[in-house]
Amino acid sequence: MSESKKGKFFKGLLKQDKNKEQEETEQVAREAEPIAEAQTDQPSAEWALDDNAVEKNRIDMNYRLYSKWCEQNNELPTDILFSKWMREPITELEQQEIEEKAQKAAEQEANEEGGETQEIDEEQDFRVPIPNTDPFHRQLSSAASKIIKKVEAEEKKAEKEEEKRRENPDEATNDEPINPIPDIDAEVHLYMPKGNMCALICAFPPIGNGKPLAQETLNEALEKAKIIYGIDQELAAKIVEEKLYFKIFRIALGDPAIPGKDGEIIEHIPRQEFLSFEEDESGRVNYKDLNLFRNIEKGELICDIIAPEEGQDGMDIKGNVLKGKDGTTPRVPAGSHTVITPDGSRLVAEQDGYISFQAEKFRVENRLVINGDVDMSVGNQDFLGDIFIQGDVFSGFTIKATGNVFISGLVEGAEIIAGENISIGSGMNGNNRGTLHAGDSVQSSFLENAKVYVNGDINTKSMVACEVYCDGSIDVSQGAGILVGGTITAGKSVTAKIIGSKAYRKTELFLGVMPETKTKRDQKEIELKSIKNTRENLQKNIQFLRSAESLTPEKEQVLKQIIEQETLYSKIQQRLAAEIEVLNEEINDYRGCFVRASQVYPPAKITIGGASYNLETTTMKCKFYLSELGEVILGVD
Template sequence: MPFFKKSKNKKENSAAAPPPAPADTSSEITPDKETDSRESGVTAFSAQTLLQELQNRQAEHPQDLEFIQSRLPEIMEICGQHAENPEPADAAVRILLSPDRMTAFLYLLPPTDGGAEPEENDIISAAQDTGITTGIDMDLLKQIYQHRSYYCVFPIARGTPPVDGENGKIVDHFSRIRQIHLQEDSRGSINYKDLNLFQNIEAGEVICDIIPPGDGTDGIDVLGYAVPAKKGNAPVIPQGKNTVLNEEKTALTAKVSGEISFQNDVFRVASRLTIPGSVDGSVGNLDFAGDILVMDDICRGFTVHAGGNVIVYGMVENASVTAGEDIEIRKGMNGSGGGFLKAGGNVSSLFLEHVRVTANGNVSSETIINSNITCGGSVLALSGRGTIIGGNISASKSVEARKIGTPSNNETRITIGQAVQEEKNTEHLSAELEEAVKTLEKIRLNYRYLTEQPSVPENKKEIFNILSEQKALYEKKVKDLNEQIDKMLRAKPNYSKCRVKSDIIYGVTEISLNHSHLIIKDTKEHCNIYYKDAELVLGTF
C-alpha cells in the first residue's frame, strides 16, 4: 500500500488540489466542511481526506485512526481557520503526539492567497523542533514534501514499544492427574493388582522445573524517553508436603521416597507402604506414618494405622482401620459387629455392614446395613442400591440415599446437625486440660517453696531453672487448651443446611436435629427433611 496517492498541482507555486477521496472504506465519514474556491487555486478539505492515509494503514495500526478521529474536531477547526484566513498565509506544518507518545502525526496546511510553499527542511525541522528524535520516517517526510500532500494526516514517527517479559512457568515431570488403568481378565473381572495407580518417586528426584519470569526489553517513545517493560509474573510453585526447592529455586524436588500426587494445587510426596497380599499373620499389625496400600484383604482381628491414606483393594473383615486422611475399601467391609473405621478425612466403601465408622469428612457407600456411622460431613448412599438399613447414622451436614429403611420396618435412627466429632474433641481436650492443671499446681507448689527461701542453694539452682521453664510451659498449655475449648463451645452447627433426602423412606425411621424429632411410620416418597422454625419439616423434592 503506497503512503499516499500522488496529486497534481493545478498551477505552479499555487495551492494543490486535495488528494482524491478514497474508494469504499470501512469508515463512512461525511465531510464536515469545505472551503470556498479562492483566486490562488482550489483548496478543499474534509474529514474523509484527512483520514484517508490512516484508513489505508488501518489493518496495521488501527489505533492511529481511533486517535485521530477523537481529535478530528480540533483538526477540522484548525484547517478551517487556515483556509478562511483573509490574509495571505504560508503553508504550515502541524504535529500531533499520541497519548503514549509512541506515534507522531503530521499534516500540512496549504498556502493561501499567494503564500509561500513549504520547503523540505521546513517539514523536517517542524518534526525535530517538536522534540521528536526517534523513529522518524525520513522517506515519508520527503514524499509528503515532494507531492505537497495537504490536508492528510500521516504517521511520520513511531517509537519502539517495550517487550514485556514472559511469565514464568512450571514444567512438570510427573502427571497431576491420577490415572487408573483397569485390566480385565478372560472372565471380565478386574485385576486390581495390575493397576498403575500411584506414581513413585525417589528422594532428591526432580518433580518439576521452575522457569523464572523474563525481565523484558524496554522501549523508547518518539521523544527519546525510555518506556519500561513489565517483568513477567512469577509462577505459583506447587510446593506441598515432603517437597523442597533446590538452592537456585529452579526445581522442586522430593524430600523423601514414596508416592507423589497432586492435591489442592500442590504436589505432595507421601511415604507409602505397599502390602502385596493380605494383612494377616504373615504381616502382623501395621502402624505407618504415611499411606498404606493393601492389594488384598485385611483379615479378622488385625489393626492397621496410617498417618495418611489407607486403600484396600480387597475386603476388610472384623478389623480396625485408622487413617489420618482417607479410607477407601474397594470390595466393602463386614465388621461382624466389631469392625471399626476411623478417618481424619473421608470413608468410601462398596458396602458397610455391622461396622462402626468415625470420619471427619463424608462417608460414602452403596449399602449401609446395621452400622453406626458418625461423621463431620455427610453420609451418602447414592450409587448402586443406595440403601441405608438399620443402625445409627449421625452426620453434621446431611444424609442422602435412594432408600432408607425396609418394608419390614427395621428401625433406623438418623441424627443430623450434631457436631459429634467436635463434642468428642471437647471431651478429650477437657481431660487433657484437667491433667495439665494438676501438673501445673504441683510445679507451682515446688517453685513457690524455692522462691520463699532466703537464697537458692547451689545444689537446687538447676532444679529451680527447670521448674521455671516447666511453669512457663504449662501455663501456656493451660491457656491454649482453654481457648480451644471455648472456641469449640461457641461454635454452633448451621442447621439451615442440614438435610435428609431420599427417594423413599420406610418406617420406622427416626430423624433428630437439635431437640426436634421426626418419626416416619409409613412409607414416604421423594422426601426432603429440613429444619425450620425450630422443628423438623417433612417436604418433597
C-alpha cells in the first residue's frame, strides 16, 4: 500500500484551512516519509511529543506521531478501517504471504539461538491475523464512522469559530489557536462470533490528548462483555504495553465440547464367500478344495466390539459448560448361534459350524445343506457339524464332518468321513476306491466294492465285495440281505439272510476283533511306556539328591519339585493301566460273538477269536458261535 494512502484516514480527520494550514499539513507529511522508512524493533524516544512541535502545530505532530508509529512497529497503516483488508477477508495469497513471513521469522530466530526450527501454529500464534472476520470489520467501521463524525463536527465548529474571528477580530477575546481535533481516549472493541467460543479484539489509539489504552480499560471491556474464560492474559498485556492498535487478535478462546468417539465393529470374518485354492507342500493345487464354506469353532472370534467413548465437556468464553456428546453404540451383527462375551468386547461363535453373513448378521449353523450333487461346482467339504447332501457324491471327492453325514443319493468312489453317523439313501458303489469312516454307525441301502471303518454298527440291505472293520455288529438282514465276498471284521456279530453265493465266491468273517478299540489300546500302551520311563528317571534323581549328606536350600526346593512330579506321573500311570485293562477285556471277550444266517454258501470261513470254522457245504438256518472249549460251533438257529 502506498505511503500517500497511509495518511488518508487522519488526513481526513485533520483537514485544515485550504490555504496555509493545508500546505503545512502536506509539508509535515512529506517530512514524515523518510522517517517512516527507518523501522526499529522497539519504539524510540521520538514517540514522545516534542514540545516545540506541539506549540507550533499540535495537529501536524499528531499525524507525524501516528504515521511513524505504524511504520516503526510494522503495523497496518492508519487508514486500516477503510482499506480493503478491513472490509473484506484477506485473500489466500495474502494469507500465504503471512504464513511464509512467520515461518521465515521462526527460522531466523531458531538459527540465532542455535536451535532447531519449529513450526508455527497459526491458531496458537496471536501474531497471525485472523481471516474471515467480516462482521467484526463492519463493527469496527461503524465505530470509526462515529469517531469521524465527532471529529468532523469539531472541525466544522472550529472552522466557524475561526471564520468568526476573522470577520470580527475586535470581538475575539481568546488568542489561543483553535484545535479542531477532539480529545478521544483509546477504545477497545470486542466481537464474539455465534456460539461464544472465541472473542476478537481490536484497539483504537487515542486522538488528540486522549488517554492511551490501559489494562484496566481492556479488563473492563472483557468484564462488560461477560468474557471470563479462556482469556489470553499474556496477549492482553502485550496489546497494552506495545500499543498494538488497529490489529485484530483472538483475545479469548473457549474449549469446545469434544464428542466421544463412536463405537466400532472390527470384523475378522469376511462377509462374502469366495473360492479359495490352497497349495500343498509340493506346490500342487487340488481344485476340488473350493473352501466355499468357512468353518468356525465354538468360542472363535467373529468381531471385536469397540465401545463408544464418553464425550468431553467444554466451556465457552462466558463460562457456560458445553456438554460433550457421547459416541454412538455400534450395532453388533449378532445372528443365530453367536453370542457377545460377558465383557461386551467380542462377538464369538456359540457352537461349531459354518459361518455366513445374511440380513446384515453373522450366523453360525451346525448343519450344512447342499441342495444337489457333490461335483466340481461344490468341491470337497470339511465341516464342523452335520452335512446334508440332497444328491449324489461323485468319485474323487471327500466329504468330512465332525457330526453326521446324510446323503440322499448315491455315493461313488468318494471318501466320506463322519465324527458320528453316516447315512446313504441310495447306497454306495465304491468301485474299489470309495471309503467310509464313521465314529458311530453306518446305514446304507447297499455297500459294494468299498472299504468301511466303523466304531459302532453297520446296517445295510446288501454288502458285496467289501472290506469292513466294525467294532460293533453288522446287520444285513433286511431287504435282499446278501453278504457276498470280501473280508468282514466285526467286534460282536454278523447277521444276514444269505452269506456267500452259488458262484462259490469266498467270504471271510472275523469276529471278536475290534480294530478301533485295539488301536486305542495300542496308543495308550505307548503312552504308558513313556510315563514309566519318565518315572524311572525322576526316581533316579530323587535317589541321587537324597544320598547327599546335606543340601542347599536351592537343591532342597529342586528335590521337592521332583517328588511332586513323580507323584503326578504315578497317578497318570495307574489311570492308563486301568484303562488298558478295560480295553483288553473288551477285546478278549468273545462270549457275545456269533454269525447268524438263513443260508450260507461255501466256501466261507468264520473266525471267532483264535478259532476258525471252514464251511464247505451249503447250510440253512445256521448260527456260528464260540464254545466254552474255545471252538467255533455250527448250530441250528
